[in-house]
Amino acid sequence: MCNRKVYMFITVYDKNITFKVQHTLGFLSQKNYDSHIIYSIQSDGMAQKKEHQLPDILATDIVAKSGLFTVESLDLKFSNGEQRKYERIKGGGRGAVMIVPLLDDDTLLLVREYCAGTHDYQLGFPKGLIDPGENAMQAGNRELKEEAGFGAKELVELKQVSLAPSYFNAKMHILLAEQLFTESLLGDEPEPLEVVRWPISQWQELLTQEDFTEARSVAALFLAKEHLASRAK
């Protein structure tokens, strides 16, 4: 018999309590854990955020470092006493931007560029790191000029997203850019990017393109579409 305490946080509807508790006990008894079950009972069906106690960071260490990446190891002690070693990539901290440029009511601009990670050309929205001294909007306008040859008179943030928060602290602001005007800046790209115009009305075809795969571009497409749809109401 194991004496470790298991804290099980469950969000249940009142109509489903019995079912869910049975399931939980089944899971616990299967592993012979002592259990301490915390219920959050809600009648409106909306989940409510629990207060989780963050694990203590007992020690950190830089375990690998290249020109671009720094890998940090973390010795963690979770609130249930479990200790683990995790690794993460240390982020630059300033964050990044992705811009959904709207050339007119039905035309998106995308770029197709070489990606070393996958060693192929990928279609996606213009993006880049925020430079020192810039805010997200300024970075968005600069990247748009460098990668697509347009500036924007209006930029609005649709959402901040993260990459893979288990391993990275990489925040990206997804921006919608409107009222475009032609203006180019030379970026650090080794070759000019292919600029692609795409009708929003054909968003489903965009999703099926083999080279339109980046999750952040997929999320950005939907966020922009929903933003425009709710504005049109």
Place this chain on the structure above:
Amino acid sequence: MCNRKVYMFITVYDKNITFKVQHTLGFLSQKNYDSHIIYSIQSDGMAQKKEHQLPDILATDIVAKSGLFTVESLDLKFSNGEQRKYERIKGGGRGAVMIVPLLDDDTLLLVREYCAGTHDYQLGFPKGLIDPGENAMQAGNRELKEEAGFGAKELVELKQVSLAPSYFNAKMHILLAEQLFTESLLGDEPEPLEVVRWPISQWQELLTQEDFTEARSVAALFLAKEHLASRAK
């Protein structure tokens, strides 16, 4: 006067040719490049994929390595003669899965778990790496049992997405899981995950949750929503 050739790929509507070419020449003359302009003229407004010549990989080198991450440097020569050194994280190659579990017609299951990269708890869909010998569907069912305590009789792939293809070769299958049944497997999590039920009809509230940030979860939410909407038609 610089003699480097700039290959500018432009997708234009026939109605906009004049405008776009003027813009392009402005960009080129600004930098005094000799230009070789390749036009793709389309009348239907849909972008058509260009054939890009991949850069040659002149040399590769492992420049950093930790328990989890291997950083590889690439010496690249682009088709225009430009040479650059890039870095990327070498992937395991088997890929990963993310599962959107549908408990009933209006109820999604999510999990809230500790993420070391951001050192906080994040809300998202169950996910994990594909183990050796597994296919995506088997991995999806296993992760669903480990993280949410359910198996699925039906799994369908919504899309394959990539993380940040400039730096990683990390493919993820996004799966919709239906016809759930209670079954738990013990995974390698240091503590049980909080399982959260969320009504799909309240997807907009989910998007505004401060801890629902992972781009792949945002993409998965929209992909599932659209899949269900198109099926209902």
